[in-house]
Structures are given as structure tokens and as C-alpha cells.
Amino acid sequence: MTRQFQLVRSLIRQEWSRCSISRWNRKFATLEQTVVEPSTGPDPSKLETKISNLPGPSEKMKNGEVRWGTTFTNHMFEAEWHLEEGWSTPRIVPRHTIELDPAASVLHYGLEVFEGLKAHRGTKDGKIRLFRPDKNIRRMAISCARLGLATFDQQMMLECLRRYVMIEKDWVPHGRGTALYLRPTCIAVDPKLGVARSKRNLFYIIASPVGHYFQGGSGGVNLLATTKYFRSFPGGIGFCKTGANYALGIIPSEEASRLGCQQVLWLSDAKNRYVTEAGVMNFFVLFKGAKRPELVTAPLDGTILDGVVRSSILELVRSWGTIDVSERKYSIDEVVQRISQGEVIEAFGSGTASIITPVTGIHYQDKMYSIVSDTEEKISPKLLKSMQDIFYGEVEDTFSWNVEVDTE
Numbered sequence: 001m002t003r004q005f006q007l008v009r010s011l012i013r014q015e016w017s018r019c020s021i022s023r024w025n026r027k028f029a030t031l032e033q034t035v036v037e038p039s040t041g042p043d044p045s046k047l048e049t050k051i052s053n054l055p056g057p058s059e060k061m062k063n064g065e066v067r068w069g070t071t072f073t074n075h076m077f078e079a080e081w082h083l084e085e086g087w088s089t090p091r092i093v094p095r096h097t098i099e100l101d102p103a104a105s106v107l108h109y110g111l112e113v114f115e116g117l118k119a120h121r122g123t124k125d126g127k128i129r130l131f132r133p134d135k136n137i138r139r140m141a142i143s144c145a146r147l148g149l150a151t152f153d154q155q156m157m158l159e160c161l162r163r164y165v166m167i168e169k170d171w172v173p174h175g176r177g178t179a180l181y182l183r184p185t186c187i188a189v190d191p192k193l194g195v196a197r198s199k200r201n202l203f204y205i206i207a208s209p210v211g212h213y214f215q216g217g218s219g220g221v222n223l224l225a226t227t228k229y230f231r232s233f234p235g236g237i238g239f240c241k242t243g244a245n246y247a248l249g250i251i252p253s254e255e256a257s258r259l260g261c262q263q264v265l266w267l268s269d270a271k272n273r274y275v276t277e278a279g280v281m282n283f284f285v286l287f288k289g290a291k292r293p294e295l296v297t298a299p300l301d302g303t304i305l306d307g308v309v310r311s312s313i314l315e316l317v318r319s320w321g322t323i324d325v326s327e328r329k330y331s332i333d334e335v336v337q338r339i340s341q342g343e344v345i346e347a348f349g350s351g352t353a354s355i356i357t358p359v360t361g362i363h364y365q366d367k368m369y370s371i372v373s374d375t376e377e378k379i380s381p382k383l384l385k386s387m388q389d390i391f392y393g394e395v396e397d398t399f400s401w402n403v404e405v406d407t408e
């Protein structure tokens, strides 16, 4: 590497960490103590690789005949962090089980953070592209900072992720609709029952191919809007991708299923009843407007997750210039009233797993409000197509969202 290149790289890096700190401060002013600290690892130039001797993916798997979440690739990325020693040498090694002390903090206090993102294989050029991995890595740094877990150099982490996907590239299935799902995870492993910031973390990445069949539930879901359970609150951890935000939804979603709903529509609190998220997805409603339709979603106030698909949808729809886009507070009462008046064109959830999930009805205060979508005015099919065209390299990536994996 030339000196000039190193200098430019370090300047970009400083700028990157500074901007994430200032944004953090602006949004969560009370959390100044938990800013994303600049960190110096894990260093991809020191990466060690040990190749597995297991067979690679089967032909079936390569063609996308695989069930997501139960089949995994042969390798994992891993690196340890220690409060005094910093980041260890990062490694890509054969996938293995993890041995933990029974007192490890992750097992008792939920000190863990994760991410979910996808690599896609271009349908025309066969190139492998990650979709906006910088957004996931930045979000992971923010989640880690909030939970007192290790932060990392975001550029370095992105490069480690890219190298990992390069090793596993045969596992990125062929065909539109398929992907390799990546799951970066960070856990606190100190064997210590005291409740305090953890001194030792393990960071790892595993991967699971996503087949054609995963567009599960694309027929749509019903949601239960409840005031019995709440997912988050101001000053909490609603903006973090952490296990606790998933654990608390399991029983409510079982209750939802008894009422013919697949997921919960989370409200802010019992009084204002602002709509926040649907299950583990961001949530959108397209209202009829006086002049043009209005696409509404909850604002990033710290109680919802800053979804990558959410922000991509907002950017895409804003670029069309035909629909008003609002990140605003809106109540469940406004939604059901406007469903009754025929003013809701459609509603959908968004997230990396299924991209866009149409919502067919909302159960609220003992009544089911069905959303009957007029196919003409719906935007979700067009949105899904636009996103997939970008994922699979079928159109020019005008937003520069993709990061190519196999450039050399």
C-alpha cells in the first residue's frame, strides 16, 4: 500500500467514525457516554484462514433448493476482543461449536448483538454483491455501543465481511429471489455474574443460504395491534438489533396467532398508541391523499430499528417524486379509521428476510380491519421489483448501494 493511499484511508476512517458519533449524539443526547468509540480492529490485513475439508454446497443448494436458517456454510469468521488487549487476529475457520463458561454474561444478561444482511449473485454477470453492508456494520457498532459491547473499525469490519463472503462464494445460490444470508454476532463471554460492561467479547459471522421458497408469507399477514405488550420505550434499546427485542415478542405473537394474526403490530404506549413496527419488521402505510398518496412510516426516535430496507424504500419512493413520503408519528386509531373510510391503499412490513411483506388486515380492539388493496395504486410490487433489480445487478446501481465482493 502506498503512503498516500494509507493517508486517504485513515482520513476516510476518521471522518466515518466522527459522523456516526455526531449523529448518535444528536439523536440520543442522553447517551453521550456510550458513543461509538473509534477502535483499531479487527484488522483484515492480519486475517488467518483455515479451509474446511467438508464438501461444498450441493447442486440443489446452488440452485436455491434450500431452507433458510437451518443449512449453514462450512466456515465462520471469528475474532475476540479484550478490554486491555483490543482485537485479536481475525480468522476464517471451519464452522465449529462455541465453548462458553456457564457464567458467561451473554447467557444471563442478554449481552449480545446481531445483524442480518444478504449477498446476492448477479443474474446476468454472476458477480456477488452485498446490499448496503456499511449500513448494517454501522448499525451493529451502534447496537454494541448501547449494550457496552466492543466497537470496531467499521471499514475494517466491512473488509473482514467481504473476505468471508469471498471464501463462501460458492454458497451464494443462483437465481433471482435467492441469497446468502449473513449473520454477524457479538457476545459477551466473561465468566462473571456481576452486572457490568463485559471485558471479553466474541465476534463471529455465520452464513445460511436463502432459497427460492423463502418468500414465505408473501400472500400477506394479519397483524394484532395490542396495548397489552410493548416492545420499546424512549431511552430504551428499541433501536438495537439485540436478542431481548426478539425474546419479548414470542409470547405476544403466539397470542396473535390465536386471533388469526401472524404477527404483532407494536404500539408506542397505551395512551398515544403510535404505530411503531410489525413483528421484527419496519411498517409502512400508504394513505390516499388529497392530491397524491402519502407513504407513512414511524420516525427514527430511538424506539424503532433503523432498517436498511426501510431507508432504501424511503429513498426509492422519494426519487419517484409522485408520492408524499412522511416519517411521522401516526396512531393506530388514525390507521383503522382510515381503513374503514377506504383511505388505506396498502400496508406492508419491510426487512432483509422477506424484503416486503403485504399486510392484509389489522386486528384492533376486538375487530379485524381488512385492508383490501387496489392493485392499480399499490406500490409494493414495484418497490420489490426495483429492489431486486438492484440486488441482482439487473439495472444500474444509481444509489451505489451494492458492494461487490469478488472484485479482484
Ligand SMILES: *Cc1c(COP(=O)(O)O)cnc(C)c1O
Pocket: 116, 241, 245, 277, 279, 280, 281, 282, 305, 306, 307, 308, 309, 310, 350, 351, 352, 353
Ligand atoms: C432487523 C429488523 C428490522 C429490519 O431491518 P432491515 O435492516 O431492513 O433488515 C426491523 N425491525 C426490527 C425490530 C428488526 O430487528
